Amino acid sequence: MSDSSLRLVWIYPDLLSTYGDQGNALVVERRARQRRLNVSRVDVRSDQPVPTSGDIYLVGGGEDRPQRLAAERLRRDGGLNRAVSNGAIVFSVCAGYQILGHEFVNDLGEREQGLGLLDVVSTRGEGERCVGDVLGDIDPQLNLPPLTGFENHQGITHLGPSARPLARVRLGRGNGTGDGTEGAFNDTVFGTYMHGPVMARNPHIADLLLKLALDVNALPPVDDRWYDALRNERINAAVQPA
Amino acid sequence: MAGNTEPLPSRAKLAVTAGKAAAAVSRAAGRGSGSVIGGKVALRLDPDLLRRLAQHLDVILVSATNGKTTTTRLIAEALRAAGPVVSNALGANMPAGITSALAGGSDAQFGVIEVDEKYLAGVARDTTPKAIALLNLSRDQLDRAAETRMLAEKWREGLAGTKAVVIANADDPLIVWAASSSPNVVWVAAGQEWKDDAWSCPSCGGVMQRPGDDWFCAQCGFRRPAPSWALRDDHVLDPHGSAWPIHLQLPGRANKANAATSAAVAATFGVPPGVALQRMYQVQAVAGRYDVVSFQGRDLRLLLAKNPAGWLETFSLIDPPPTPVILSVNARGADGTDTSWLWDVDYTRLSGHPIFVLGDRKLDLAVRLEVAGLTFRVCETLDEAVQYAPPGRIEVIANYTAFQDLRRRVGN
Numbered sequence: 068m069s070d071s072s073l074r075l076v077w078i079y080p081d082l083l084s085t086y087g088d089q090g091n092a093l094v095v096e097r098r099a100r101q102r103r104l105n106v107s108r109v110d111v112r113s114d115q116p117v118p119t120s121g122d123i124y125l126v127g128g129g130e131d132r133p134q135r136l137a138a139e140r141l142r143r144d145g146g147l148n149r150a151v152s153n154g155a156i157v158f159s160v161c162a163g164y165q166i167l168g169h170e171f172v173n174d175l176g177e178r179e180q181g182l183g184l185l186d187v188v189s190t191r192g193e194g195e196r197c198v199g200d201v202l203g204d205i206d207p208q209l210n211l212p213p214l215t216g217f218e219n220h221q222g223i224t225h226l227g228p229s230a231r232p233l234a235r236v237r238l239g240r241g242n243g244t245g246d247g248t249e250g251a252f253n254d255t256v257f258g259t260y261m262h263g264p265v266m267a268r269n270p271h272i273a274d275l276l277l278k279l280a281l282d283v284n285a286l287p288p289v290d291d292r293w294y295d296a297l298r299n300e301r302i303n304a305a306v307q308p309a
Numbered sequence: 310m311a312g313n314t315e316p317l318p319s320r321a322k323l324a325v326t327a328g329k330a331a332a333a334v335s336r337a338a339g340r341g342s343g344s345v346i347g348g349k350v351a352l353r354l355d356p357d358l359l360r361r362l363a364q365h366l367d368v369i370l371v372s373a374t375n376g377k378t379t380t381t382r383l384i385a386e387a388l389r390a391a392g393p394v395v396s397n398a399l400g401a402n403m404p405a406g407i408t409s410a411l412a413g414g415s416d417a418q419f420g421v422i423e424v425d426e427k428y429l430a431g432v433a434r435d436t437t438p439k440a441i442a443l444l445n446l447s448r449d450q451l452d453r454a455a456e457t458r459m460l461a462e463k464w465r466e467g468l469a470g471t472k473a474v475v476i477a478n479a480d481d482p483l484i485v486w487a488a489s490s491s492p493n494v495v496w497v498a499a500g501q502e503w504k505d506d507a508w509s510c511p512s513c514g515g516v517m518q519r520p521g522d523d524w525f526c527a528q529c530g531f532r533r534p535a536p537s538w539a540l541r542d543d544h545v546l547d548p549h550g551s552a553w554p555i556h557l558q559l560p561g562r563a564n565k566a567n568a569a570t571s572a573a574v575a576a577t578f579g580v581p582p583g584v585a586l587q588r589m590y591q592v593q594a595v596a597g598r599y600d601v602v603s604f605q606g607r608d609l610r611l612l613l614a615k616n617p618a619g620w621l622e623t624f625s626l627i628d629p630p631p632t633p634v635i636l637s638v639n640a641r642g643a644d645g646t647d648t649s650w651l652w653d654v655d656y657t658r659l660s661g662h663p664i665f666v667l668g669d670r671k672l673d674l675a676v677r678l679e680v681a682g683l684t685f686r687v688c689e690t691l692d693e694a695v696q697y698a699p700p701g702r703i704e705v706i707a708n709y710t711a712f713q714d715l716r717r718r719v720g721n
């Protein structure tokens with residue numbers, strides 16, 4: 068890719084944009100522009116082919132039936148898998164995270180095949196929905212400050228040997244497996260149950276995606292005043308609920 | 310069958326009396342109007358009470374994600390041309406609140422009832438309505454509400470074969486899906502600015518095509534029905550093609566849409582559109598919404614917006630820049646504790662307005678506005694925001710509990 072332009076692809080806003088997921092695209096776009104990068108954002112509807120030439124792909128959360136429809140259409144299309152084999156970066160949330168794995172349980176209660184881009188398998192939890200603020204420590208390999216997010220899901224995601232947990236939760240449920248893991252990643256593919264959306268509370272994750280896409284170790288700083296204020300407030304709220 | 314032709318059985322009478330007493334105690338204890346607690350006590354004594362109370366009325370139910378309180382007021386006002394009306398005008402829209410409101414109107418002919426979306430099917434079963442008005446469905450309070458499409462599905466099942474005339478918005482695919490199981494539907498082209506909950510066909514999951522004002526699913530043929538009533542700018546078009554001017558004190562396109570639906574409802578009870586629309590002019594602020602209040606020597610217009618569709622409609626009615634805008638957002642129980650919806654609202658529409666940010670979740674809003682590239686000032690209190698706001702009337706937009714906080718502060 069060229070160092071002056073960055074292609075950001077938002078997958079299926081018609082199906083997977085239930086929890087303000089557009090926010091992740093907006094934050095990545097904004098932070099790229101603040102670094103004077105040339106960004107083009109493509110929103111791909113589920114009746115359109117997924118371009119294979121993107122640099123960063125974002126996949127959001129959705130309700131149960133749209134999740135199944137999105138998985139069917141992404142499998143049939145094949146573009147996202149081709150993009151990843153070309154080295155593209157993918158960041159997925161909630162229902163999107165489940166779709167990137169090997170399989171998940173769909174709205175009909177059946178096992179639905181995913182895209183196999185992350186070594187995870189998801190099932191549906193029997194207990195109460197996981198809803199609330201989350202605080203965790205991101206995998207030290209990624210060298211990022213603590214994760215703060217909001218979760219709202221019924222899913223449980225088990226990690227296979229080639230996926231690493233994105234974070235270990237101090238508060239909240241994360242993957243719902245009871246082992247304290249939250250999310251998953253491999254070299255270029257990321258998944259999380261955090262919305263809020265997650266980038267609004269963790270702009271460093273947006274920067275991480277930009278650095279991976281640009282293949283650089285550092286980016287010029289931007290004014291993080293409001294992000295920092297929000298992060299502090301939400302971390303305190305998670306530690307000491309009102 | 311209007312009017313109190315049969316007396317209430319004694320158990321129901323006792324329940325009504327007990328409910329009124331509980332409401333009086335609740336009011337005396339300073340817990341609001343007491344209508345909900347009164348209804349709860351009454352329902353506990355006689356679970357059949359709602360049905361019995363409704364038996365003596367021509368019942369009209371109103372449900373939607375947005376605009377149901379206002380539309381209930383508009384319909385009630387219009388139907389007063391035909392007879393006495395009882396209504397849950399204060400927005401207590403779950404079965405207990407509805408029971409309590411109906412118990413207060415023993416002489417009424419019409420019961421105009423706002424119903425919470427989750428209770429519509431049940432209340433329709435209990436009250437055997439003559440008419441049901443369905444305005445719109447969109448995402449709202451995602452941390453606890455059912456999925457929007459599932460809600461449409463529940464309505465569809467609950468209303469299948471209903472004897473009521475269903476007056477429904479032809480421009481909202483989810484509403485059309487919910488209403489099309491009913492045998493007798495009057496379609497109103499009432500518009501719907503928010504489209505992001507119906508890109509996927511509610512019938513088959515296909516991608517919805519939306520050329521201009523039309524919509525259809527290319528996969529299964531589910532499509533926009535031909536409306537018999539329509540909102541056209543400042544007029545309501547009736548089924549004969551006559552255009553009736555809308556004069557409302559309430560602002561905005563959404564309220565014109567509510568007036569069009571209300572005129573269609575009134576017509577099914579024999580109230581002509583001209584008469585109905587004229588009566589609707591009486592409605593001013595609804596539970597404090599749209600009220601212009603004076604505070605610290607300034608005029609503040611109080612606007613309630615609870616979800617992305619509501620914010621979108623609100624942005625379209627505020628005065629243009631440089632009118633200052635105060636935004637306040639909370640995330641308490643009644644608001645939903647998840648603030649991710651802020652990212653579904655297109656705040657760039659506020660570009661050019663001086664913006665002031667308040668509320669429990671002002672920092673979520675600050676990040677949202679920063680990412681939208683807007684300039685804004687974060688304030689601790691309403692007083693501070695008003696003090697810094699440049700001259701002119703101030704538009705104040707808040708979500709549910711933030712709105713209640715503001716009303717208390719301005720003494721409204």
Ligand SMILES: [Zn+2]
Pocket residue numbers: 510511512513514515526527528529530531
């Ligand atoms: Zn269809």
